[in-house]
Amino acid sequence: MKHRTLLVYLVAFAAFLGPFSQTIYVPLIPEVTKELHTTSFLVNFSISIYTIFLALMQMVYGPLTDSIGRRKVMLAGILIYLIATIGCFLSGAIESLLVFRSLQAVGIAAGSVVAVTVIGDLFEGKDRIQPMGTFQMMVSLGPVLGPVAGGFLSGSFDFHMIFIALLCVGLIVFAGNFVYLKETKPKENKKQNFKFTDFINILKNRIGFSVIGIGFIQYYALYNFLVFLPGIMSERYGLSAEQKGLVFLPLSLGIVVGSFIGGKLRNFDERKVVVGTAFLNVLSLLFFILVSDVSLSMLIVSISLFGLFLGMSLPVQTALLTQEFQTNRATAIGAYNFFRYMEMSVGPLLGSFLFHIGSYDLAYGFVDAILLLFALIMSNQLLMKQRSFQ
Numbered sequence: 001m002k003h004r005t006l007l008v009y010l011v012a013f014a015a016f017l018g019p020f021s022q023t024i025y026v027p028l029i030p031e032v033t034k035e036l037h038t039t040s041f042l043v044n045f046s047i048s049i050y051t052i053f054l055a056l057m058q059m060v061y062g063p064l065t066d067s068i069g070r071r072k073v074m075l076a077g078i079l080i081y082l083i084a085t086i087g088c089f090l091s092g093a094i095e096s097l098l099v100f101r102s103l104q105a106v107g108i109a110a111g112s113v114v115a116v117t118v119i120g121d122l123f124e125g126k127d128r129i130q131p132m133g134t135f136q137m138m139v140s141l142g143p144v145l146g147p148v149a150g151g152f153l154s155g156s157f158d159f160h161m162i163f164i165a166l167l168c169v170g171l172i173v174f175a176g177n178f179v180y181l182k183e184t185k186p187k188e189n190k191k192q193n194f195k196f197t198d199f200i201n202i203l204k205n206r207i208g209f210s211v212i213g214i215g216f217i218q219y220y221a222l223y224n225f226l227v228f229l230p231g232i233m234s235e236r237y238g239l240s241a242e243q244k245g246l247v248f249l250p251l252s253l254g255i256v257v258g259s260f261i262g263g264k265l266r267n268f269d270e271r272k273v274v275v276g277t278a279f280l281n282v283l284s285l286l287f288f289i290l291v292s293d294v295s296l297s298m299l300i301v302s303i304s305l306f307g308l309f310l311g312m313s314l315p316v317q318t319a320l321l322t323q324e325f326q327t328n329r330a331t332a333i334g335a336y337n338f339f340r341y342m343e344m345s346v347g348p349l350l351g352s353f354l355f356h357i358g359s360y361d362l363a364y365g366f367v368d369a370i371l372l373l374f375a376l377i378m379s380n381q382l383l384m385k386q387r388s389f390q
Contacts, residue, residue, distance in 0.1 A: 015138070
């Protein structure tokens with residue numbers, strides 16, 4: 001049991017590196033712009049292109065993990081990440097930084113697919129929910145701790161040293177997985193050739209479509225907070241940059257705490273948890289719309305509740321997917337991650353369009369209405385399928 005617990009943390013740490021590496025130099029964007037003699041647009045694009053490749057590679061690593069195994073894909077992915085990180089450190093121009101940031105994402109994208117798949121291999125039924133909670137809790141810390149670590153390092157070093165720090169962490173993760181991660185792919189799962197119809201079949205499945213769909217809309221709502229909260233806090237409450245950063249902490253803490261609680265919900269029906277937390281997200285979003293311009297403290301409460309209910313849902317979503325898709329669970333997780341990560345890239349564009357033609361309330365009201373509609377549809381889809389999950 002101790003060995004399995006250690007493996008959960010090792011593979012979760014590899015998945016943590018993805019969002020952690022994405023946001024670690026966000027606080028240094030002005031410094032990177034100046035040192036590379038480029039524009040802030042291109043530096044910001046280096047973050048966006050990282051996210052795009054992180055999403056696209058989910059669709060590659062999913063089938064690959066089901067085909068050739070978990071260990072090979074994980075170690076190869078981390079190795080690509082390490083080589084690309086060295087390239088980022090050596091980059092003296094924005095063009096080379098863009099190339100190596102893309103390769104960083106190509107490599108570390110393996111972490112989130114393999115981690116969930118390994119947990120699905122190691123645990124059965126409801127026993128998966130708690131380790132899934134541990135995994136989601138660690139991954140949720142990635143985008144939060146990234147800017148904190150980047151800001152700390154920038155106080156003493158230039159931005160290149162950030163990549164040395166990532167290289168050191170990556171080497172530790174590689175060594176841990178190299179030593180302890182054995183192949184967990186079930187022997188009865190024969191090697192199979194990937195067909196694009198595998199993704200179509202996952203989306204045709206009630207559980208697959210419901211979980212992927214709800215996760216997609218929830219992340220769309222989450223990234224609306226990340227995009228528009230700074231403007232709301234500046235325009236309505238006149239907060240400084242430091243104060244705005246502090247307001248994000250309750251949202252992030254809510255997701256972490258929610259993931260921990262979600263990992264403890266093994267005695268509840270998983271489908272009802274997914275549907276119930278989706279409706280609670282709808283209510284917390286509505287609460288936010290009503291109080292966002294009334295009281296800063298109530299605003300903080302509303303986003304904390306949204307993060308809490310989102311976090312509670314995440315471990316159960318991944319546990320449901322790994323249970324439903326026994327022979328191609330990595331492909332299912334790859335599809336799930338792909339839609340979530342693509343929402344991180346595309347979602348803010350739609351939100352910005354709605355904001356420009358209307359207001360903050362229109363942007364948030366739209367996503368709340370879509371989430372409500374989807375929760376109603378999916379409650380019927382999920383609760384119709386009462387297969388035992390033991």
